[in-house]
Amino acid sequence: MSARRLALLPLLALSACEGGFQSPLAPAGEQAASIGSLFWLMMAVCGFMYLLVLTGLGVSVLRARRRRGEVRAPSINPGDRGLNRGLLFWAGLIVTGLTVLITGSFLVERGIAEARARDALEIRVTGHQWWWRIQVRDPATGGWIETANELHLPLGQTTRVSLGSADVIHSFWIPNIAQKLDLIPGRINQVDLTPTRAGWFRGQCAEFCGVQHAHMALDVKVDTPQEFATWLASQRRPAAAPADAVAARGLQVVARGQCAMCHAIRGTQATGRAGPDLTHFGARRSVAAGTLTMSRGAVQGWITQPQAVKPGTMMPPVALSPADADAASRYLMDLK
Ligand code: HEC
Ligand SMILES: [Cu+2]
Structure with a gap:
């Protein structure tokens, strides 16, 4: 990774928190929010420990420098044999830190795994x-x-x-x-x-x-x-009837041809199950699982050359005349 890219990383992390794009640090759901809070708890506990260790290291290095040349006599203080305060401090801190992390992660995981609303x-x-x-x-x-x-x-x-x-x-x-x-x-x-x-x-x-x-x-x-009720109502309906002659030809192509062996369009003869349901295909935002942005050109490109758009996809190329491809894409786009 180039130095410039590396310098951009903190910015990237920041914009992820801002919710600019797909990010677990910009929660938009209760489950992601509780996972996010666990992340920040871990960050805080571990960050604190990290700073503490670095400070301890710094202090002892400085002290050692100051004492350079000093000859230390072995301790003759019998009190030194007792409890080692330093060890006790660190052990206590680590156990407390781990307990906070384990409890936090237990609570969050139980919270998101628990089935909540019964009327979900x-x-x-x-x-x-x-x-x-x-x-x-x-x-x-x-x-x-x-x-x-x-x-x-x-x-x-x-x-x-x-x-x-x-x-x-x-x-x-x-x-x-x-x-x-x-x-x-x-x-x-x-x-x-x-x-x-x-x-x-x-x-x-x-x-x-x-x-x-x-x-x-x-x-x-x-x-x-x-919006959800409206969406559900539109999805409940069978496919719209073709609006004109071109779309009617498209329906013939899609519902009578090979396409119908793999795709279902409710309200037509197409009842295939191997591929995505197309009843309201035109209302979607993208084509082929986020591969292309929805547009007439994208649909036409996809149905004539799926293997060029998404090499290896389970949809085979189907030979269509240009007029048939045009009509089919028009019909599919109209399926709102
Ligand atoms: C052998 C089965 C098969 C045949 C025949 C077939 N398809 Fe497909 N189709 C699929 C599969 C599988 C996918 C999903 C591909 C992917 O996204 O990787 C798909 C995806 C699609 C999509 C995108 C759906 C979405 O939700 O984005 C459209 C539109 C489509 N096909 C139209 C057609 C048309 C029109 C025909 C006929 C010319 C056709 N298909 C023939 C199996 C088939
Ligand atoms: Cu995968």
């Missing part, structure tokens, strides 16, 4: 190479609403997320909101998320899971309760 919103997140299947339990009907790659959470309310995997081990981490937890095949892990600040956050897979692991991001939006 339920969400299932399944890790796939390299995208996220998301299912939200509809509080109105008790049914599950499926979407992908974009997680909406209501502000100030606890959401219980059940984590599973369809293939290999992944790890679910939204640093600003809560702790990291693995998604393990054949097992369900649960994490509670209680966001305290509205806005967009970035989550990601935090366990190497194959070539496109780095392109397995999760857009997280913390909604106010009204």
